[in-house]
Amino acid sequence: MESDALFSLGGPTAAHAAPGGPAGVDGFTPVGEDSPLAVRMRPTSLDELVGQDHLLAPGAPLRQLVSGVAPMSVILWGPPGSGKTTIAHLVARATDRRFVAMSALNAGVKDVRAVIDTARRQRRAGGPQTVLFIDEVHRFSKTQQDSLLAAVEDRTVTLLAATTENPYFSVISPLLSRCVLLTLQPLDDAAVRGLLRRAVADERGLRGAPTLDPDAEDHLVRLAAGDVRKALTALEAAAASAAAVGADRIDLATAEQAVDTAAVRYDRAGDAHHDVTSAFIKSMRGSDVDAALHWLARMLVAGEDARFIARRLVIFASEDVGMADPAALGVATAAAHAVEYVGLPEAQLNLAQAVIHLATAPKSNSATTALGAALADVRSGRGGPVPRGLRDAHYAGAKGLGHGTGYHYPHDDQRGVVTQQYVPDDLVGTDYYRPSQHGAERAVADRLPLLRRIVRGLPAPAARPPVAAAGGTAGNGRRPGGPGDGGAHEGGTDAAEEGQQ
Secondary structure (H helix, E strand, C coil), rough: CCCCCCCCECCCCCCCCCCCCCCCCCCCCCCCCCCHHHHHHCCHHHHHHCCCCCCCCCCCCHHHHHHHCCCCCEECCCCCCHHHHHHHHHHHHHHHEEEEECCCCCCCCCHHHHHHHHHHHHHHHHCCEEEEEEEEECCHHHHHHHCCHHHHHHHCCEEEEECCCHHHHHHCCCHHHEEEECCCCCCCCHHHHHHHHHHCCCCCCCCCCCEEEEHHHHHHHHHCCCHHHHHHHHHHHHHHHHCCCCCCEEEEHHHHHHHHCCCCCCCCCCCHHHHHHHHHHHHHHHHCCCHHHHHHHHHHHCCCCCCHHHHHHHHHHHHHHHHHCCHHHHHHHHHHHHHHHCCCCCCCCCCCCHHHHHHHHCCCCCCHHHHHHHHHHCCCCCCCCCCCHHHHCCCCCCCCHCCCCCCCCCCCCCCCCCCCCCCHHHCCCCCCCCCCCCCHHHHHHHHHHHHHHHCCCCCCCCCCCCCCCCCCCCCCCCCCCCCCCCHHHHHHHHHHHHHHH
16 A cells, blocks of 8 residues: 555545546545556556456456445455555545545554544435445454444445455454455466556556566566566666666666566476476485575575475475485475465475475485385286275175185284285285385384284294395385486476476
8 A cells, every 4th residue: 555644535536646636536645757656557447457357257246346336345365466455446436435545554443433433424414435445454453353343234334455364364253254355366477467568668657668678577577476566666676777877678687687686597387497496306305405495595586386396395205205204294294384374475484494304304215116116016917806804894794705704903912913914915925115224214114024024924033143234225215217216207297297287
């Protein structure tokens, strides 16, 4: 919002104020020649609103809100730069209702009650209905939000509230239940690009001077990360830099200098994406935490989808850390949840914590190789019928078929383990899982031989004299050509990821 002050408008609204027009004609600071580019380029009608097509269908709540057809209270939830304040401007200009705008950053219960009291008096006197816009409504305390309930309930005011926080956590339930929740999405790259081009050419914007080079445009789109206000602010800074040196075009160097951020050579759909992702994974696998953090930063600055990064961490936690640190999967999953719950930029910290944990954790790919071997046997046709003792015996007639016969309940044995055949006949004695000696998996490696002997009914091994340890890498769970080898696997995995995007 352009001002934190409380604005009020009585009587019918006028069209969008031209530069130098009457102050506060639509309840907001008037637009002037010296207003920021993002303010000058604010849409003046719903037809100019970009990127929220799911809310713009005929008869949709957003159109009803702007037109004043139905006096419904609305909460607008969306990331910065997605159009929440723009929608408030459209509501202020498009109806004959009284419009009051305030910011939760500095307004209190006293201010809210003053607006409600005035609205109630005007309503009783047959005056226009009041629309109350509250920006950053999540910053209101529970008491401040409570003060709105009665007025929203009886429509003394029509509430229009904007928030960047999840309203299910930041807005009290009684107020949320009295409002229609409209969720705004971040603008995609195509929408941001279109708005940049409009700002360059439009009379309200740069009026065609200077022009914007394609690579500089790409840089500004990446920097925006769906926030059109950020994109237009960066464009304005770049245009000022070009004008300062008498240039008639904004090139990449000018755009970089204006926003003090170097352009990252990174294409989310090209080779750079795959190369950086591969380097990121290999750095974590190689336990180089500093390199892993560099590649993470490279992806974040380039605007990579944080959800993609989080998915790679969840996969890595089982693929390359696995049983050597079973807690790693929980850390990676928590980071992925934080990306959805918190969002960027704060979720960068959650991703960094997970990367540090995974890079410094002991490594084991035993789960990867064990599953790969089991899948190979199944695909090759190995594996007969389910042993009778393991079949479902809970339905009528199952016992007559011999289902469950001979099954031994492990909890009846004081060891919690019994001799029992759990695999098909042609897989008896097959070892898929080969634990490493790394981290927490060392304890599993020590326990597993005893478990297998009991389950398979094998005798204890005869005591043997100690022998010198042989060289080599036996016991590390690696198989030549397995998933842990080289970049071929990375390319395949990344390609699969891309198919899910």
